[in-house]
Every structure is written in structure tokens, then in C-alpha cells.
Amino acid sequence: MKKIALLFLLLVNAICLDAQSYIGFLTDNYSGVNSVIANPANIVDSRFKTDINLVGASTFGGNDYYGLNIMNAIKEDYDFDLSAKKSPSNSNNLGLNIDVMGPSFMFNINKKSSIAIFTRARAFVNVNDINGESIDVLDEDNITDYNLNEGDFNGAGHAWGELGITYARILFNEEEHFFKGGLTLKYLQGGGSAYVSGKNLVVDYDEDGTVIPGVGTTGSVTSTGEAAYGRYTDFEDDDYDYELPKATGFGADLGFVYEWRPSYADYTATNSNGTAYTYKDKNKYKLKLGLSITDIGSIKYKDGIEESFNINGIDISEDDINNEEDLNDILNNLYTRTKSTNGYKVILPTALHLNADWSFNRRLYLNLNTDLSLISKSKEKASRISNVVSLTPRFESKWFSFYLPISVIQNNGFQAGAGLRAGPLYVGSGSVLTVLTSDNSKGADVYAGLKIPVYQGKPKDKDEDGVIDKLDECPKVAGPVENNGCPWGDQDGDSILDNVDKCPEEAGPEENNGCPWGDQDRDLVLDNVDACVSVAGPVENNGCPWKDTDNDGVYDKDDECINEAGTVANNGCPEPEVTVEVQKTLNDYAKTILFNTGKASIKAESNEVLVEIVKILKEYPKATFTVEGHTDSSGSDALNKKLSDSRANTVKDFLVENGVDQSRLTALGYGESKPVATNATREGRAQNRRVEINLVKE
Template sequence: MKKITFIFLFGISSVCVEAQSYVGFLTDNYSGVNSVIANPANITDSRFKTDINLVGVSVFGGNDYYGVNIMDAFKDDYDFDLDAKKHPSKDNNAAINLDVMGPAFMFNLNKKSSIAIFTRARSMVNINEINGTTIDNVDDDTTDDFNVNEGDFNMFTHAWAELGVTYARVLFNEEEHFLKGGLTLKYLQGGGTAYAVGKNVTIDYDADGTDLGGGESTGSISSTGQITYGRFADFDNDDYDYELPDASGFGADLGFVYEWRPNYADYTKTNAAGDSYTQKDKNKYKLKLGLSITDIGSIKYKEGLQDTYDITNTGINEDDFEDADDIDDILNTFYTLEKSSQGIKAKLPTALHLNADWSFNSKLYVNLNTDLSLVSKGKENASRISNTLSLTPRFESKWLSFYVPLSVVENNGFQAGAGLRAGPLYVGSGSVLTALTGDNSKGADVYAGLKIPIYQGKPRDKDDDGIIDKLDKCPKVAGPIENNGCPWGDKDNDGILDNVDACPEEAGPEENNGCPWGDKDGDSLLDNVDGCPEVAGPVENNGCPWKDSDNDGVLDKDDNCIDVPGTVANNGCPEEIVPEVTEEVQKTLNAYAKTILFDSGKSTIKSVSNGVLNDIVNILAKYPNAKFSIEGHTDSVGNDVSNQKLSESRASSVMTFLIEKGVASSRLSSTGFGESKPMATNATSAGRADNRRVEINLVK
């Protein structure tokens, strides 16, 4: 009975992992590039010039069936089944979440925007709505028989890798109100997925239910219900040499952060010129609020398989059951396949994150964070985080932070942990205190990592004149604030003091405010006679550049369409737009193509299809620059060679018809695939009819 136990219970007995990664650490203002996974807006206006993560690993664990004493669990005589506390219910749950943050870095593009690039590998297992009494029934030592009324359940596992690019920008900065936003786009590579969904499942095992004759017997298995079983290709193959599946997708994170800065003036310096500088090395908020949605997206496993079985059967011989090679063999041997499809989509664990951070002073903070799953429990083909509410007081400084997260985790209950960041090292756990002190821990986690932080520096004032170097025009010589830190003088000896000299570095006449007449724009016209002294232009236009009224890059004097943007090649006039083939047009073409009829076993087109072919000709005429491939397909009736030739002939017949109707031959090509690319099963007449088809596809 090991196989049937695996099908229905393969994860409920293990310690599993759930909730958000890096609990506690991500609340730290010095978590740097790592914070991008919680809210992409975090990376701009941060305390870093740049931050490089080398590697970080976060593992979380929990379920609502087993409770253990973590310290006792490491003892040699600890019996998990006997010593662990069990909490069976009709709806037990568990999950696994391994999160590896690989090489990642962030840097500032300018004072308002930042960018980050990160790599990440993740693995999650979700087990939902398991009837906890199932395990008790299987492990009952008083009888070899057992009955399981499992009902509905859902199991999903998925591993994938991410390459993310984040852009964040300050959106609003007005005195005490500050707002920034960020967006992450992620390329996703699937590593593997499998899932099982049960509906109204029951199992009855009779240890002596099958009479083998001669006074011997073996077990008998009866069951009812329905199971949908999905997996990536070769998941059931014991001899499979693993390689990355043909699975990819895209994901996104979106976040915003608002800061209330009632003491903003304490962090801003302004010089006489009106230039201001805000200290980058200090947190300036009293209250910070964050909102983000993470993991929007999915991964398409193109070769994935999904089968739905009716598992209603009685009196299955246990010996025959045990002799089956794998799960797929069990399902196909003993149960009825209701439907099957190829290609599965694994959805990311989309979640909403709400965060509030209160600053008592520059070192002490308290954080309130809520992680809410936007994926419903039991959702097919989707990973899911557990809903979590955390309160995290912390001590925070540039080189050292310490935090104590206190959390309530869905299915795990209360957890208390601790974490530490010391320069390049970060390590912690969201449950270490609970695990070490409690005897009924349903969850455990740990994380650690290394990074290279490069912090923002404190602004300096080399000449001690009260003006920081960033705003001091003479950072090495003390001077008055009203002169931007420079002493008054007459540097160019033109008789005009620097405070009223428009060009204090160059001698010039008084009538030109102390500046020499010159040619600022370098267009050979002196500024006093230049109609546009700041912008270069031809002499014949009084030193002003020719206009480009429609901003199309063609000057008005050369533009044949002055008020309408165009191209240089077309003398400033717009060129005719050639329509492009859309996905909707492609679908329409293939919808028509599937209705083309041929004489049985031949490549001659029936006259009844002429109308459809003429419609196709009309569509192709609208896209004179597009090229198309005409592809023929057959069902599996007959031999491969005949089917291949027939598919090629039929594709060629369609191409010939289109050419005769005026479609340029250079735009068309034909090929046949025989029976090699079925779009449906060949086991039914309907499926074979779908497989006998012609497709017209855009050549990209």
C-alpha cells in the first residue's frame, strides 16, 4: 500500500515550509537589494550607493497536523509518530517554500531613480484540505484494514528560477510627504511541476479481501471519486536524465512606498543659490507605509500533461497494485481516463503585502507587516503563500541591526524569532524562539546570506564654514552663506565685484554685467547681435536655428509637410503604414483553413471549399508584405509514408490555388507533417477529424 499512501499523503507527514522569505530582515532599511522581493519601490532613495548580494538562502517550515519539540526531535530515541503531537482535522494543510537569492545588485541612476538586477531560485509545495484522520487510519496498529474518506484535496509542487529587472523612482517629494514606486519584470524558467486534485475521494482497504486460493489471500482495494493528475514531461520516468523542461514565462511585481516626514527640514540644507541637498544616509520618516503585489504571472510547461481519472473501482488485487511501475501505470491500469490534455500552466504565488514602519528615533523602529495570498486555497496549478501578520521591533544602524519578529502564520499559529545583520552578513529565523521554547511547534525556518553593502556617506564640510561640500562653491575656502561659501572678491580684476559680476572668472565691460562679449552658442555671431545667443543658428537666420514645427527631424525649410510629422526619407511627410498580421487575423486564417475539404484520400480540393479559399485570398491581399507557410496534417489512419505524402500534396494544392488567385508565390511556402503533429487524440473519430487539417501560419 505504499503507492496508494504516496498518492494521497505524500507530504502531510513532513515538516514543511511556508510564509514570506527572510522574515524580519526585509523590514530593515539596510536590507538593500534583497528588499526588492518584498516591494520593488524600496530600492530608490535608499541608504545605499550600491548593494551587491552574493547569496542568500531562506527556508521556512510548518503544517497544522504535527507539533514537535524541536530540541527533542534531534535526540536519537525520538519517535516522530509516537512523540509528536497530532492535530488531525478534516482540513489539514502544509506547504514548502525554499527561496535562494542569487547574485543581485542595485545602484542609483540619479537622485530620483534606481535600478536592480537579481537572480532567484524558488521551490514551493502546497498541500491543502487533507483529511488528517487519514493518517491515523493508515497507522492504526489494531487492524490491517482501513477506510479513508478523503473528500476533496489539492497538492501542488513547483520549482522555478527568476531573472528580474527592477526600476524604481521617486514619484512625489513635497516637504513632509514623499512617495516612490517600483516595478519588477521577471523572466521565469520552470524547473518542474506536478499536482494532484481529488474530488470526493474514498478508499477502502481490506487486508484479506482477495482470495488467492489454497487458503491464501491478499489485500483488496476499493475506491471512488475523481483525480486530476498533472506533471511536466517525464516526471513519472524513473530512468529520466533530468534537464530543464521546455517551460518559461514572465512575471511582475509592483509596489509603492509612502513616507510621512514631519521633520523633513532637519535633513535638508539649502545654499544662497537655492540649491538644496537632502541627506541620503539618514532615514527621514516618522511613518512609512508600503503596498505591493508580488509574483503576478505564470510559467507555461509546453510538454506538460494533465489527465483526469475516475478512480471508482472495487476489489483491486493488492499484489497487482504493488506490481505497477509508477503512479501513471496505476492510474491507467486500474482506473478510467476521462480526459487528457497537453500543456499546463503553473501560476506564481501572487500575494498582497501591506507594511507600516514607525520610527521612535534614528535607531529604534517597530514594523507591522501583513502578507495576504491572492491565490485561493486549493487553487489548481498555483503556488500559494500562507497569510501572515508580523510585528517586528528592531534596532537599526548602518553596520548593525537586530530584530525580533512576532508572527501569526496561517496553519502554524504564533511564532517568535530573531535576526541579525552585521555588515555583509545577515542571518535569522522567524520562529527560532518559539521552536526552542515550545513543545508543540508546527513551523520552523532559517535564513542566512552574504552581501557587499556600499552605504551612502555623511555629507562633509571641509572648510568648516557651515555649508556642506555638496552645496559649497568653494569647498576648500571658507566663505559666507550668501556667497555660497566663497569669499567676496574680484577674481577677474575687471573692477566689478564678484557678487554683482555676472562673469566673475572673466573680465568684461560694465554694460555687459562684467562679461566679455562672446559667442556662447559658437555660431560665429557675437551675443550682442545674435538673435538667439544661447542656441546656435545660421547667419542667414540671425543666429537662430531653423524651426521644426512638427518635430519630425526635418527642418521646415526642407519639410514638404511642415505641420504633419513624417520621415526624412519622405521629405518630412508620413509614409504609408503597412498593416501587420495580428493574432486575431492568424486565428481567422486557421479557422478558415480547417474547413477546407478534400476528396477522400486525395489532394484535390472539393469545389465546396472554393468560397473559403477565396476568403483566405482576400485576407492575404490585405497584408502584401507578409509571408505564410501552408502546413498539411493527417490523422494516424494508414501508414506514415502515405500520410506524409498526402499532407504534402494537400498543402501544395492549397498553395497552388492561392497563387492562381493572385497571391505572389514568393510569399508562400508549403510543407506536410503527416501524422506527426496531432492536435487531438487519434483514438476517437472526432479527434481524427480535428487532426486532418490544413494550417496557414505567418512566417516571422
């Protein structure tokens, strides 16, 4: 009997009822890339520059057969038979929904378009229209004879992965009315599938119905009806190395969002040129309405197997049933297979979503959401969501949101939960409050995840002039709104701003509203203050030209010798002249320069004399001099000429190295040709060995 009951027990093991993923979180305007699973239009005009989901998981559990205190049920000594409250009917429904969102991201292409790429793994188990009274019968320890009238039922399990790309665009944006749409295309990879269904199924069990010779009496099963059983090829192999089935497909989501924005002007800044900027970091609607259809599509299991059976059987021995390995053997060996085909499609859980979000203010919202399955309960080889209506009040801000979803789920009843988002973390449950307070809870769910949010920033106003930088033509300099954030110009430089200057292109005094009084001599000094109206002159001299008393080209204000003509370089004073006395002083110094015997090198004790010569030469920057070398008559004329020339150049080099302009000096060597005393005496020869520095007269 246990083998014939396997079908029902397998189904009972999955006692949970599927519903919407991430209840509460998906109503948040800061759910980011996650929001594409509810409505692909959500990602455009969002509060994000970009949003990256690292990982998130949502799991739902519930049923309409068992009701229990879930907190007690997790204890080891909990007895389901004694403590759980059963609600059997001829149409109990069971299922499972696991939704894992992997690495995903969204970003804005431009002001009107956004794109998202996401990965997702999902698993559904749906069991529809199971006779709960049959479960009660099978659960009895002292079971004897019974009759199960199961009628029509179906169950399916399916797991798959998704790689999706979403494109969303603003379709209409006119003041109070805003409309956007989005489309998601998904590549689907099946992970595993199995389904079973029955029609007009009746099973009658007689504990003493069959007599086996030499053994005794055993139970017998008499059944009528039809059964169908489908699975991918590896479903029944307990020891296989798992490989992805040959199962792929495509899916699509389509969604639209309308926003009513009666206070749109509060979120829009406009400059004097009419250029508008809408704040990206703010929600702008009073009412938002969303409509979407998700999970349009299917997955083809190319290696899938479908079999149909006629299970009309009379007095089939319970021992024969127990001797079979599994349900597949029972059906194939004890009943009549009427059909067998390879390959089948599994339909995605196509659903319609309606969403309304009311904004009380910038922080408090109330959301009404409805999820309606477009897949019939009687549809075989299909996953299906349960119909859900949720009302969720929430507090919402950029870095933190809090939700209190209240839901009514088809076949599951009332649930209340809570959730929050804190920066990169989101966590919650649509049923946690019910779970903690109810002794007859028929469902539970939980979700959590991590992401990297990059929010839209508040528009900056660096110069704090009330004009945001996006519209400010002078973002670093404060200016009035009327001039797009720039200070009013002063084209004519008259210190009267152009907005009040009646002659903005001509300088004029404030007393004359910015217009000039007139400038007869065109010296930029207005005639009303020009001391020399008909003669041009600088402003500094009240419009009169500066005087040049000595006519040397240097104005008296700059001339240090007003009554004596001089040069510009010498501030209007004549250049100093090298007098006879100065010339004598130079040569007196020069005569004391000592050289090493027979060489051109200067003895160290002569450096002090040379420094004094440098000081004198610098006092006469315009004068030029010759540095002349002389020798006595000792030695050959040629040798004396070369030595005198070398000594003259050595002195010149010293003078140049110490700051005398090279262009002012000429070195000459005269040898013994210009004696100043007789070479016949020692004293005379000493006088002839000399250096002279002489002024070059023009």
C-alpha cells in the first residue's frame, strides 16, 4: 500500500503556497535593479545612477491544509498530528516558490533610457486540487479499508535559471502626467522538471482482498481513472552526476508605469533661457500606477519523457505493488500505458501585476499591489503563482526604508509582515508578524540580500545663489536667477551693472544712469571733471598731460632732474661722466696689479685692488674702457707683445666675472711700445711694467 500512496506523499512533502517574491521591498522606489522582476519600466527615471545587486534570495512557504504555530513547529518534540490544525477539503492546494537573484546591475543610458542586466534562479512546485481527506486517510496509523475519490488533480515541479536584459524608456512627460514603459527579454536554462496529473481517479483498498496460496491474505487495490507522468530523463536516477538538461527557452516581461504629478513644478528648476532641469533624486508623484505582465514564455525539455496510463485495475495485490521499485515501475508494470512521447514544454508562471502607490509626503507611502495568475490551475506542465493582494504602508528615504505589508493570499488567507532596507542590505518577510502571533499560520516567507546602490545626488549649488549648477552659467560666482546665476555684467566698466545702465556699452557715472558726460579730448576723463578739456591727459592728472620741463622725454612726475635733460634709463638725469680724477684713480689702482713673474696670472694680493676697480666701473654703466697691458724692454719684442696681451685679457676676464658687462671692455697688449719711463734703470722698467684702464671717448 505504501507504493500506491507514494504519489500523494511526494506531493504532501511540498506543503507551501507560492506568492510574490520580496513582499514589501519591491514597492520601494529604492529597490533598484530588483524592481525589474515586478515591472521592467521601474528602472528608468529611478533614484539611482546605477544599482548593483550582489545576491538576494526570497523563499515562500504555506498551504491551505495545515495550520500551525510555526515557532513551536521548529522544536524537536512538535507533533504535527496532535498540534497542527488541519483544514482538509476536496481541493487542497500546495506549492513552493524559491527566487534567487544573482549578480545584476542597472544604469542610465541617457535622460530618457535605462538598461538592466540580471541573473536569476527560480524553483516552483505547484500541486492543485488534492483531496485533503485522502491525506488524512493515508496519515492514519491503523488504516484498514478505504476508498479515495481523488477526482482530477495535477502537480508540477520546475527549476530554471534566467539571464535577462531590460530596456526601459520614458514615453511621455508633460507636466502633471508622466508615462514610461519597459521590456525584458530572458534567456532561460531549464534545471529540472517533473509533473503528474490524474483524471477521475478513484482508488479502493481492501485490506483482506487478495488470497495468495501458501502465503495468506494480503491487501488489494482496485482503481479507475487516468494518470499522466512526465519528467526529464535523469529525474529517477538517484546516483547520476548532475548535468544541465537539454532544456532552453525564451521569456519576456512587459510593463508600464503612469505617474500623476500635480506638484511637478516643485521638482523642476528653470533658468531665464527656459532651460529646465528635473530633480533626479526626488520622487515626484502623488499617485503612481503600474501594470505589467511577467514570465511570458516556456522552456523546451528536449529529452523529456511523457507517459499516459489507464489505471483501471481490479484486485491488484498489495504485495505486487510493494515489489515494484518506484512509481514509474508501478505504473508501467501493473497498469496500461496508453501513450509515450519524448520532449515537452514547461510554461512559465505568467502573471498580471497591478500596482498603485500613494504618496502622503516625501517619506510616507501606501502601496496596493495585486498579482494575478494567468495560468489556469488545471494547466499541466506549467508553473503558477497564487493570486495575491497586498497593502503596504512604508517609510522611505534614500538610505533607509521600512515596510509593513498586509496580504491576502489565495488559499492561504491573511498574512502580515515587516521588512527594511538599510543602504546595501535588504531583509524582510511578508508573514513574520503572523508567524509570531498566530497558532494557525498556513504560510511563511523570508527574503534577504545585499547590493551596491549608487544614488542620484542632490543638485549642487556651489556659489549658493539659488541657481543649481546644472542651470548656472556661472556656477562658481553668485548671481541672480534672472541672469542665470551670473552677476550682472558691466560692459563699459563704469561700476554700474548693465541691468540698470542706460548706456551699457559706454562708461558713465551713476549720476547720469551710466551714460558718459562727454569726453571732448577723448582721454577717458569726462569733461565735467577734466581740468584740460581740450587737451588729452591721463586720469591721474585730471585729464591734463604730464609736464616735461627739460624736454628730455621723461615726465616731471618721474623726472629726478626736472630742470636738467637726462635719459629715461637714468630717471631723467644725465648719465655720470668719467672725470680726469676718476680716470687717474683707475690707473693708480691698475698700476698696483701684480702678476706672477713672466706669467699672465694675477697675484692673489691684487684681488682687493681689482674689486675696487669693479666698483668704479659699475658707477658708469654707459662708459666703455680699454684694458691695456705694457711691459719693459726686457726680452724680445714679440714675447713682450704676447705677454702684455695675455695680462690685459686676464684683467678683463676678472672684471667681467665680477659683473662688468663684457661689451664695455676691450683688452689690448702694447708690449714695450709705450714706455712711460726709461728702460735703462730698474725704477724706470718697473714703471713700464703696468696695466692701464682708459675711458674710450666717443
